Amino acid sequence: xAEEKKNLLTRAGLNKLESELHNLKVNKRQExxxxxxxxxxxxxxxxxAEYDAAKDEQREIEERIVAIESLLKNAEVVDDAEEGTIxxxxxxxxxxxxxxxxxxxxxxxxxxANSLQGKISNESPVGMALLRHRVGDxxxxxxxxxxxxxxxxxxxxxxxx
Numbered sequence: 184x185a186e187e188k189k190n191l192l193t194r195a196g197l198n199k200l201e202s203e204l205h206n207l208k209v210n211k212r213q214e215x216x217x218x219x220x221x222x223x224x225x226x227x228x229x230x231x232a233e234y235d236a237a238k239d240e241q242r243e244i245e246e247r248i249v250a251i252e253s254l255l256k257n258a259e260v261v262d263d264a265e266e267g268t269i270x271x272x273x274x275x276x277x278x279x280x281x282x283x284x285x286x287x288x289x290x291x292x293x294x295x296a297n298s299l300q301g302k303i304s305n306e307s308p309v310g311m312a313l314l315r316h317r318v319g320d321x322x323x324x325x326x327x328x329x330x331x332x333x334x335x336x337x338x339x340x341x342x343x344x
Contacts, residue, residue, distance in 0.1 A: 193272040248303035277333040
């Protein structure tokens with residue numbers, strides 16, 4: 184049997200997933216059961232849009248619960264980076280040589296990646312290339328868009344919760 188892939192998460196990412204799971208199980212399940220009960224009381228279920236919508240919502244909630252439980256089952260929290268080296272959970276300030284500007288990223292596990300929030304995955308080309316580098320290092324990354332060159336300006340452990 185193939186070993187399942189570990190889901191690398193920051194402590195904040197783990198806490199967020201655990202909190203969402205708790206909310207879904209405790210609050211959302213109860214809310215949806217109430218909606219289904221109210222819709223049933225309206226009589227004929229064959230033409231009851233509220234009932235159908237509530238059942239759809241219930242299915243989505245249960246699917247999300249299964250997805251989060253699966254993620255958490257294989258979760259591994261990565262907090263123990265060697266001080267000063269880039270690892271998951273670090274905020275990194277880089278100098279982009281091509282665009283002559285500073286950029287800032289947070290390195291996260293693939294399940295937490297969100298480019299709009301500046302969170303890049305440790306599995307992305309840039310994320311992988313940056314891992315274990317230190318301030319002052321020059322890093323070259325080959326991507327589909329071409330070769331990117333960065334100089335590491337700062338590395339700090341993120342306190343993001």
